Amino acid sequence: xxxxxxxxxxxxxxxxxxxxxxxxxxxxxxxxxxxxxxxxxxxxxxxxxxxxxxxxxxxxxxxxxxxxxxxxxxxxxxxxxxxxxxxxxxxxxxxxxxxxxxxxxxxxxxxxxxxxxxxxxxxxxxxxxxxxxxxxxxxxxxxxxxxxxxxxxxxxxxxxxxxxxxxxxxxxxxxxxxxxxxxxxxxxxxxxxxxxxxxxxxxxx
Amino acid sequence: xxxxxxxxxxxxxxxxxxxxxxxxxxxxxxxxxxxxxxxxxxxxxxxxxxxxxxxxxxxxxxxxxxxxxxxxxxxxxxxxxxxxxxxxxxxxxxxxxxxxxxxxxxxxxxxxxxxxxxxxxxxxxxxxxxxxxxxxxxxxxxxxxxxxxxxxxxxxxxxxxxxxxxxxxxxxxxxxxxxxxxxxxxxxxxxxxxxxxxxxxxxxx
DNA sequence: AATCTAGCGTGAAATTCGTAACAATGTTAT
DNA sequence: ATAACATTGTTACGAATTTCACGCTAGATT
Ligand SMILES: NC(=O)c1ccc[n+]([C@@H]2O[C@H](COP(=O)([O-])OP(=O)(O)OC[C@H]3O[C@@H](n4cnc5c(N)ncnc54)[C@H](O)[C@@H]3O)[C@@H](O)[C@H]2O)c1
Ligand SMILES: NC(=O)c1ccc[n+]([C@@H]2O[C@H](COP(=O)([O-])OP(=O)(O)OC[C@H]3O[C@@H](n4cnc5c(N)ncnc54)[C@H](O)[C@@H]3O)[C@@H](O)[C@H]2O)c1
Numbered sequence: 001x002x003x004x005x006x007x008x009x010x011x012x013x014x015x016x017x018x019x020x021x022x023x024x025x026x027x028x029x030x031x032x033x034x035x036x037x038x039x040x041x042x043x044x045x046x047x048x049x050x051x052x053x054x055x056x057x058x059x060x061x062x063x064x065x066x067x068x069x070x071x072x073x074x075x076x077x078x079x080x081x082x083x084x085x086x087x088x089x090x091x092x093x094x095x096x097x098x099x100x101x102x103x104x105x106x107x108x109x110x111x112x113x114x115x116x117x118x119x120x121x122x123x124x125x126x127x128x129x130x131x132x133x134x135x136x137x138x139x140x141x142x143x144x145x146x147x148x149x150x151x152x153x154x155x156x157x158x159x160x161x162x163x164x165x166x167x168x169x170x171x172x173x174x175x176x177x178x179x180x181x182x183x184x185x186x187x188x189x190x191x192x193x194x195x196x197x198x199x200x201x202x203x204x205x
Numbered sequence: 206x207x208x209x210x211x212x213x214x215x216x217x218x219x220x221x222x223x224x225x226x227x228x229x230x231x232x233x234x235x236x237x238x239x240x241x242x243x244x245x246x247x248x249x250x251x252x253x254x255x256x257x258x259x260x261x262x263x264x265x266x267x268x269x270x271x272x273x274x275x276x277x278x279x280x281x282x283x284x285x286x287x288x289x290x291x292x293x294x295x296x297x298x299x300x301x302x303x304x305x306x307x308x309x310x311x312x313x314x315x316x317x318x319x320x321x322x323x324x325x326x327x328x329x330x331x332x333x334x335x336x337x338x339x340x341x342x343x344x345x346x347x348x349x350x351x352x353x354x355x356x357x358x359x360x361x362x363x364x365x366x367x368x369x370x371x372x373x374x375x376x377x378x379x380x381x382x383x384x385x386x387x388x389x390x391x392x393x394x395x396x397x398x399x400x401x402x403x404x405x406x407x408x409x410x
Numbered sequence: 411a412a413t414c415t416a417g418c419g420t421g422a423a424a425t426t427c428g429t430a431a432c433a434a435t436g437t438t439a440t
Numbered sequence: 441a442t443a444a445c446a447t448t449g450t451t452a453c454g455a456a457t458t459t460c461a462c463g464c465t466a467g468a469t470t
Contacts, residue, residue: 008427014403018382022359032447040384044447045429052449060448061436078406085402096301097398102382106399146409147402154227171405173398177223177307179245187408189401193302193378194311196394197290197352198219200376201283203392204351213457237417249417250459257419265418266466414469419462426457431450438445 009050020070032063084111088160089151090130098125140167147171154178214255225275237268289316294356295335303330345372352376359383
């Protein structure tokens, strides 16, 4: 049933959710597909159509009650609960990620941090004590963690991904600039800032 | 003329380029749309069609010469030259970005780093001396910088974007979790790791 | 040389996606 | 109470995108 909803629709929901949370912070209580669309540079029809996949969240003539719509989107995306996330790689980027409060604020708790370097294992980043990569499988399995972030050099990313998949992880956010091969039931998202920059230079004269 | 090529095609070229560079590192000299597609999880027809927008880069029966195709894509994307990039925000994330070697390695040189905090202005991150945000317009204009990265708290991202646009910046990579309003001729790309995580939880049972 | 094979480039077909339009319905003003 | 208005949910359509399928060429094989 949920498989009938296009991926591209799902991928826009977090954008809507983020905008709703901001509107809420700014003191708004209701909004409309037009207002949201204007903020996001998306047509109002698109927003209404996307939302209608999941039922009628708005009221004709009035718009959407922000608190309600936000709650509904949270449930659709399964982010009304909290998720535990494993972080692999405690280098420059990994440390910044571990210290970043934005994950926990939005429901993603970093539950453990792994590294392979004996220099780093045992040390701490904030409240996180860095653990050996050797312990990854047992810890992840015990805690039932299904989401992980990879912040190791590109050369080691695939091997880390294999370990994660073996331990039962089903969703990976990969910061290393390399494509990963994983089984079909494992989801991967990529963050590579250079790639984003390269997407813009084409348009510069 | 270039405007006739769909954005979605352009957005895939950097992915191809990255894969080609890796294949090259691994010692390959030629590849095929099938091999590339398998690595990237993209159909071979898609790759051939995307590339054909720019001319025939391959040889029938043989495939693509990696070094040649890479060079062609670099030119199409305008990344055969080097670009200077401004970084605004020298906090946790900004520092990690400034220290990251991957930008310069791939042709994006961080040319200057700005922050508004008197505590930070004058200090250094690696070789970068942090400059006051007040000097941003004059420095950016003098150096003719047209690309910037924003790594300030969400509340200040729009005001920073306005300043950047005023100074002539035409491409912004925004790390703050907020949508920016900019003129039509300014390009914006977003990086928000939480958003990527939220795109995966939907599919977890 | 003739044959075979791999694999590109491409037009046509199929599919997916976005937009326009509107009936239905709630809200506000008078 | 009625009219005027705003905005949703939905359908129908057109645009954009992807996939298919095949002609064609370069190189390998015999
Ligand atoms: N620093 C950034 O701003 C930034 C930005 C974008 C992408 N990246 C990417 O993120 C990755 C990490 O970057 P970084 O700057 O933090 O590098 P880094 O070298 O500072 O850190 C990498 C860490 O990974 C650990 N590691 C290596 N192999 C491992 C393994 N098999 N298992 C567990 N841990 C292992 C190392 O011990 C090290 O601590 C790289 O792929 C980089 O390209 C970094
Ligand atoms: N740390 C991470 O891993 C991470 C990851 C993703 C996104 N982000 C986002 O990146 C942004 C920065 O995060 P951070 O952790 O580095 O925050 P931070 O508070 O450590 O740093 C923010 C910096 O921006 C500076 N600043 C504030 N207003 C400014 C202005 N108007 N002009 C110039 N500089 C200004 C501050 O002085 C500070 O140095 C935030 O929006 C955050 O949500 C951070």
